[in-house]
Amino acid sequence: MEWEVVIGLEIHAQLATKSKIFSGSSTAYGAEANTQANAIDLGLPGVLPAFNEEALRMAVKFGLAIDAEIGLKSVFDRKNYFYPDSPKGYQTTQLHHPVVGIGHIDIELEDGSSKRINVTRAHLEEDAGKSVHEGFNGMSGIDLNRAGTPLIEIVSEPEMRNAKEAAAYFRKMHSIVTYLGICDGDLSQGSMRCDCNVSLRPKGQEEFGTRTEIKNVNSFRNVERAIDSEIARQMDILEDGGKIIQETRLYDADKNETRAMRSKEVANDYRYFPCPDLLPVIIDDNYVEAVRSTLPELPDAKRARFAHSHGLSPIDAAVLAANRELAHYFETAAKIANDYKLAANWVQGDVSATLNRLEISIGELAVSAEQLGRILQLIKDNTLNNGGAKEVFNALVEGKGDGSAESVDKLVDSLGLKQVSDSGAIEAIVAEVLAANPKLVESYLATPEDKRAKAIGPFIGLVRKAAKGVNPQVVMDVLQKKLSEL
Amino acid sequence: MHNKTIADISRDLAAGEYSSVEITENLLTRIKNTDAHYNSFITVSEEQALAQAKAADARRAAGNADAWTGIPMAHKDIFCTNGVLTTCGSKMLSNFIAPYDATIVENFNNAGAVSLGKLNMDEFAMGSSNESSFYGAVKNPWDGERVPGGSSGGSAAAVAAQLVPGATASDTGGSIRQPAAFCGLTGLKPTYGRVSRWGMIAYASSLDQAGTITRTAEDSAMMLNVMAGFDAKDSTCVDREVPDYTATLNNSIAGLTIGLPKEYFRSDLSADMQQQVRNAIAEYEKMGAKVKEISLPNTHLAIPAYYIIAPAECSANLSRMDGVRFGYRCENPQDINDLYKRSRGEGFGIEVKRRIMVGAYALSAGFYDAYYKKAQQVRRLIRNDFVNAFNEVDIIMGPTTPTPAFKRGEKTADPVDMYLEDIFTIALNLAGLPGMSISCGQVNNLPVGLQLIGNYFDEGRLLNAAHQFQQHTDWHLKTPDLKNQADI
Numbered sequence: 001m002e003w004e005v006v007i008g009l010e011i012h013a014q015l016a017t018k019s020k021i022f023s024g025s026s027t028a029y030g031a032e033a034n035t036q037a038n039a040i041d042l043g044l045p046g047v048l049p050a051f052n053e054e055a056l057r058m059a060v061k062f063g064l065a066i067d068a069e070i071g072l073k074s075v076f077d078r079k080n081y082f083y084p085d086s087p088k089g090y091q092t093t094q095l096h097h098p099v100v101g102i103g104h105i106d107i108e109l110e111d112g113s114s115k116r117i118n119v120t121r122a123h124l125e126e127d128a129g130k131s132v133h134e135g136f137n138g139m140s141g142i143d144l145n146r147a148g149t150p151l152i153e154i155v156s157e158p159e160m161r162n163a164k165e166a167a168a169y170f171r172k173m174h175s176i177v178t179y180l181g182i183c184d185g186d187l188s189q190g191s192m193r194c195d196c197n198v199s200l201r202p203k204g205q206e207e208f209g210t211r212t213e214i215k216n217v218n219s220f221r222n223v224e225r226a227i228d229s230e231i232a233r234q235m236d237i238l239e240d241g242g243k244i245i246q247e248t249r250l251y252d253a254d255k256n257e258t259r260a261m262r263s264k265e266v267a268n269d270y271r272y273f274p275c276p277d278l279l280p281v282i283i284d285d286n287y288v289e290a291v292r293s294t295l296p297e298l299p300d301a302k303r304a305r306f307a308h309s310h311g312l313s314p315i316d317a318a319v320l321a322a323n324r325e326l327a328h329y330f331e332t333a334a335k336i337a338n339d340y341k342l343a344a345n346w347v348q349g350d351v352s353a354t355l356n357r358l359e360i361s362i363g364e365l366a367v368s369a370e371q372l373g374r375i376l377q378l379i380k381d382n383t384l385n386n387g388g389a390k391e392v393f394n395a396l397v398e399g400k401g402d403g404s405a406e407s408v409d410k411l412v413d414s415l416g417l418k419q420v421s422d423s424g425a426i427e428a429i430v431a432e433v434l435a436a437n438p439k440l441v442e443s444y445l446a447t448p449e450d451k452r453a454k455a456i457g458p459f460i461g462l463v464r465k466a467a468k469g470v471n472p473q474v475v476m477d478v479l480q481k482k483l484s485e486l
Numbered sequence: 487m488h489n490k491t492i493a494d495i496s497r498d499l500a501a502g503e504y505s506s507v508e509i510t511e512n513l514l515t516r517i518k519n520t521d522a523h524y525n526s527f528i529t530v531s532e533e534q535a536l537a538q539a540k541a542a543d544a545r546r547a548a549g550n551a552d553a554w555t556g557i558p559m560a561h562k563d564i565f566c567t568n569g570v571l572t573t574c575g576s577k578m579l580s581n582f583i584a585p586y587d588a589t590i591v592e593n594f595n596n597a598g599a600v601s602l603g604k605l606n607m608d609e610f611a612m613g614s615s616n617e618s619s620f621y622g623a624v625k626n627p628w629d630g631e632r633v634p635g636g637s638s639g640g641s642a643a644a645v646a647a648q649l650v651p652g653a654t655a656s657d658t659g660g661s662i663r664q665p666a667a668f669c670g671l672t673g674l675k676p677t678y679g680r681v682s683r684w685g686m687i688a689y690a691s692s693l694d695q696a697g698t699i700t701r702t703a704e705d706s707a708m709m710l711n712v713m714a715g716f717d718a719k720d721s722t723c724v725d726r727e728v729p730d731y732t733a734t735l736n737n738s739i740a741g742l743t744i745g746l747p748k749e750y751f752r753s754d755l756s757a758d759m760q761q762q763v764r765n766a767i768a769e770y771e772k773m774g775a776k777v778k779e780i781s782l783p784n785t786h787l788a789i790p791a792y793y794i795i796a797p798a799e800c801s802a803n804l805s806r807m808d809g810v811r812f813g814y815r816c817e818n819p820q821d822i823n824d825l826y827k828r829s830r831g832e833g834f835g836i837e838v839k840r841r842i843m844v845g846a847y848a849l850s851a852g853f854y855d856a857y858y859k860k861a862q863q864v865r866r867l868i869r870n871d872f873v874n875a876f877n878e879v880d881i882i883m884g885p886t887t888p889t890p891a892f893k894r895g896e897k898t899a900d901p902v903d904m905y906l907e908d909i910f911t912i913a914l915n916l917a918g919l920p921g922m923s924i925s926c927g928q929v930n931n932l933p934v935g936l937q938l939i940g941n942y943f944d945e946g947r948l949l950n951a952a953h954q955f956q957q958h959t960d961w962h963l964k965t966p967d968l969k970n971q972a973d974i
Contacts, residue, residue: 039586043806045579045813046566046588046685048720078802080849082826089805140822142810271849273858276691276799278721 002203003238005231006211007166008158009223010195011173012151013183014127015058021126021150022049022092022278029189037129037144043087048277051076055150056281058182059099059124060291062152065176065298066119068103070288074124076275081268084142085129093153095272098123099281100152105176106300107168108318117169118157127151146190152182158197158208163227170194170223171322175299179324187218194223198230200238209234210244214251214258226251230258302327310340320344325362329369336373336405343376350390354397366403367396374405378412388417388469421471423478426463429470430478433462434486444483456480487512488648489965492557492705495651499546499556506546506556510539510600513558517602517649520968523630526644528563528621529571530603538600545598554712555598560650562641563604564611565591565696566685574687575607575619575637578807578814578833588685589720590654590696590713597712605653606640609835610804611661611689613637614907615897618837623894626668628932628966632891635665641699642669646966652700652709658689659792660886660911662697663923667886667935670925670964672952674698674706677943678918679724681710682717688803690796691722693915702962703924703952707731710945726943734946735953740774742951745879749785750910755888762927762934763885766955770883773954778879782871787864788913789905794848794861795916800838801845807833840901869917876941881951885910886923886935910937920945924952925961933964 020027023040040047063070075097078090100122106114129147131140154173160166174192177183184191199211212234217226229251234244249258297305299321306317306327320330326347334343351372355362375392378384384392392411401407412418420426434441440458447455456479463475487509490498498504514532521527535558542556566572566584568591573579587595594601608618616624616639624639626632627646634643638655642665645653655662657675666673675697686696698709711732716725744767751760767777809815809829816832819825834842848857875882888909897904914921919939926936936955940948956962 039584042811044584044586044811045572045574045582045687045806046584046586048684050719050721080802080805080846082805082808084808084810084822087806087811088802089808090802269851271801271846271851271854273798273802273849273854276722277688 001239003200003235004203004205005161006158006199006201006208007160007163007227008197009156009160009166009169010197011154011170012127012193012195013154013173013177014191015055015150015152015182016184017052017054017058017150019052020148021052021055021124023148025148027149029186031145033132033141033143034145037147041087041144041148043089049092049275051278051281052150055124056099056283057291058150058180059122059152060283060288061180061182061295062122062154062177063100063103064288064292064295065180066100066103066105068119068122069101070283071097071099071101072283072285072288073097074099074281076124076278076281077272078275080271083128084140085131085144085147087129087144087147091126091128092275092278093125094123097280105169105172107165107172109168110164112314115165117159117165120155120157122152122154125151125153158199163224163231166196166227167220167224171220172299174220175322175324179296179298181296187220190218193218196223196227196230198227198234199244200231200234209238210246212244212246212258213248215248215261217251222251222253225253225256226258229256233258306340310334312340312344316344316348319348323362329362329372332369333372333376336370337376337380339376339380342379343372346372346376350393365397366399366401367393368403370405371396371401371403371408374408378408382421382471383419384412384417385419385469385472388412388419391415391417417469419469419471420467421474423474426467426470426474426478427482429463429467430459430475430482433459433466434482437462441483441486445486456483459483488516490651491702492559492651492700492708493702495557496553496708500551506539506542506558506600507536509556510535510558510602513602513649520647521644521649524625524627524634524643524647524649525622526606526624526640526647526649527560527603528573528575528606528640531567531570531601534570535600535602538595542598542600552598553708554594556600557598558600558602558650559594559652559654560602560605560641560644561588561591561594561654562607562638562656564607564656564687565654566687567591567601567604570604572604572687573621574611575609575621576834576838577620578830579687580620580814582813584685586685589682589717591685593712593715594654599712602650605638605644608637608639608661609838610687610800611637611656611658611694612800612837612841614660614664614904615892615894616640616643616665617894617898618835620835626891627968628669628891631893632932633668633894635668635887635891637661638665638699642666642671642673645669645671645699645701647968648965652698652705654696654709654713655699656686656694656696657911657915658693658695658796659915660908662699663886663911663921663935663937664907666699666923667925667933667937668891670933670961670966672700672703672706672925672956672962673923674710674945674949675914675921676710676714676945677724677920678915679722680726680920680943680945681713682715682720682723684717684719688799690799691803692799693792693796695915703922703949703956704732704735706922706952707735707949710949714945724943729946731946731949734950737950738774739770739951739954742770742775742881743879744770744775744777745780745875745882746777747780747782747785747875747882747884749782750884755885756929758929759885759889759934762929763883763936766926766936767883769955769959770951773958780875780879780882782868782875782913784864784867784871785913788868788916789909791861791864791868791916792908792912793844793905794857795865797841797845798848798858799845801842801849804834804838804842809833837901865916868913872913872917872919872939880941881947882939884937884939886937887911890929890932890934914939918942920948922948922952924955925964926955926959927961928964933961
């Protein structure tokens with residue numbers, strides 16, 4: 001049978017507020033366990049929550065970025081369940097009146113087309129602490145530093161049809177929240193986590209199949225792999241005439257398979273009710289408009305601008321616009337060089353390759369955008385050839401620069417990379433090379449006219465070996481002239 | 487010295503009649519000698535009290551004394567006190583020492599008051615007789631066989647037994663007014679949001695409100711002056727100017743329109759009780775007040791609505807008592823579920839468990855609309871009854887309780903019988919209105935309470951009306967015979 005895959009994602013994004021959603025504790029990651037948990041975070045008797053309005057502002061910003069309805073009245077509810085890292089015995093969240101209503105984003109597919117995915121809602125809630133099961137003699141340790149960190153949970157419509165679309169959606173959301181500056185987007189620290197709802201149905205059937213939920217997937221790649229492995233698992237069961245059990249599953253990246261969590265943790269009646277300690281959050285249109293005025297240029301707009309105003313290919317534009325820092329780096333360098341295409345090639349070429357090789361982010365690269373811009377300038381005015389430019393770039397990567405554009409010029413000098421374009425000097429070198437390689441000249445002259453373009457190659461290599469930094473175009477011109485005179 | 491009101495002590499300390507240390511030592515000795523009989527204190531914080539008293543005397547010597555400097559009092563054990571045990575009357579918190587003060591505790595400390603300790607109460611403020619405390623029942627100083635009322639039974643008994651001139655208390659369904667009525671005292675439950683709930687261990691967050699139990703309305707006004715005000719730590723606290731509640735006590739009440747809800751003078755209310763309340767109303771008429779019969783047609787729905795909303799909220803509020811981070815933990819837990827089940831099973835008393843179960847049931851999937859949502863709708867109807875009534879009258883009066891203090895064990899067998907104790911008081915909590923109870927007579931030598939209900943934030947008018955009654959009558963001056971009891 002032919003099956004259709006139905007995927008919906010729930011993304012938890014930690015908001016980048018300085019303090020927690022209902023207490024004044026710091027939200028910084030990585031502190032010693034339980035040093036960033038005050039009486040409110042610990043859920044001691046008698047304490048009360050006080051809402052951090054910065055979290056509201058960020059959530060509204062997100063809502064506006066995905067063109068969503070903004071809840072002018074949002075209400076916090078208590079979601080009741082017992083777990084040691086949930087100190088109050090309930091999570092404060094928003095059930096019926098979320099701050100962000102129906103919205104949408106567009107994802108780019110591999111064939112270059114785009115697809116609209118609707119967002120059902122996004123609501124504010126508090127993160128739980130962490131249970132640590134290692135190193136406590138068979139008991140569990142609890143770290144409440146994370147408890148009370150503000151989250152938005154972004155719920156998509158079940159509109160994705162394969163794992164690649166799901167990964168593209170997760171990437172796009174990541175791009176949006178980091179552009180907005182409302183989430184640091186650090187997947188390895190759990191700043192963004194994704195629950196994937198996956199089901200299959202016979203192609204053409206309206207009704208959804210039974211779904212499973214893969215909890216807490218924390219990388220783009222794993223979203224794709226987890227979903228693919230879950231699709232395969234479900235398809236095997238269905239093809240054998242079996243039934244899918246609605247359950248929560250965990251993805252094991254090492255084994256590349258999902259496995260069921262204990263069913264006890266699935267069957268839960270959360271007994272939601274409005275939190276009596278918090279007033280409904282009421283905002284008006286003025287508030288919304290004030291937040292709107294702080295929106296930065298978003299990935300889609302930036303991508304369109306790169307493509308339309310600067311002539312980049314759609315794929316180049318999409319890649320360069322996806323990451324806010326990378327886009328900024330690219331634009332800064334491109335403006336200095338006044339050449340977006342050249343800058344695009346470099347950022348997607350040497351810059352990206354270096355980032356991948358060193359496993360660092362653009363912010364950690366030793367080559368500043370100003371330095372790259374200067375290198376590009378020097379390429380354009382023929383001071384540097386491509387090889388020289390790469391050498392300067394690599395020297396900067398290794399720390400031989402101070403971040404300033406001037407240090408590029410100094411390096412060019414000290415490394416002796418200034419390109420020789422003076423044809424007189426090049427003519428002398430060419431003459432030497434030709435004189436020193438009579439056999440090569442002989443075989444060149446024996447080559448038919450139509451194949452000589454290729455046969456000239458070895459001479460170019462010899463000239464450049466003899467004199468670093470010669471302008472290849474001038475070398476070519478001189479060689480052709482000299483050889484034709486023989 | 488122990489027979490003094492807060493206002494008396496304030497004047498005496500200012501006049502140098504005695505020092506704060508002297509009256510503090512006097513009352514501490516009295517507590518030591520007699521409280522075994524009442525069981526009104528859970529914790530006596532002698533050391534802290536004497537340190538506060540000394541500091542207060544020093545402050546006075548330095549010329550910086552205010553109205554409250556050096557006045558002894560005590561807190562209901564529902565209010566967190568930094569460094570002093572806060573049990574909420576429960577085994578669950580029998581080892582809990584908060585690292586912070588409740589806002590009102592902090593307010594009294596800053597005002598220079600001297601806290602003698604923490605007062606007994608029904609476990610987690612759930613009860614109307616102070617029989618559900620892990621620390622044992624509290625006895626009514628008027629009759630040792632009878633209950634002092636609840637849940638603020640320790641606060642009422644301690645004031646009636648003249649161990650403290652005034653005490654903080656809290657009221658979720660009548661927990662200030664009913665004990666005040668049973669012990670012949672003045673109880674004040676302010677408007678919801680008038681006083682911060684920060685540091686007051688939550689029973690039902692949308693109903694809980696801190697207040698006072700004192701001998702006189704003047705003392706209540708003095709206490710409210712310290713307690714009332716905005717607190718950013720409590721989102722439900724209202725940012726509204728706090729008047730000087732003592733400044734309007736002596737206003738004339740001529741022309742005051744008193745509403746008498748016909749539903750509060752039911753045929754099953756005993757003739758004796760009716761008579762005492764009607765006598766008090768007649769006294770008000772003598773002072774120039776006008777009386778008008780009104781109707782609060784949804785009165786009969788108050789108790790059913792309350793016993794959905796309060797248990798629902800408490801079922802979540804008490805979830806944090808899980809044996810994980812503080813409080814009672816069972817011996818040798820086998821795993822996390824065992825730890826939860828036994829810590830909570832052993833740590834909570836029967837009434838607390840009953841309300842948690844009722845609340846969890848009312849909130850469970852499929853029942854929410856029928857119970858919790860419906861109860862919230864009823865709550866709005868009850869509120870509307872009062873809003874309509876206050877379009878016609880300035881103040882509403884009636885009995886605080888259906889009967890005077892009952893005997894211990896009399897109502898423990900049937901929880902609903904106990905719940906009906908709060909039939910006249912509970913509606914105010916649902917509506918969020920302020921209310922008082924003042925002593926207005928006796929039946930069989932037991933005090934009878936008159937309930938005064940005010941409009942939102944109209945505490946000044948309530949205190950004024952109560953004070954004027956106390957200027958014209960002496961019911962508030964009547965005290966139980968403490969002589970024999972003082973011997974033990």
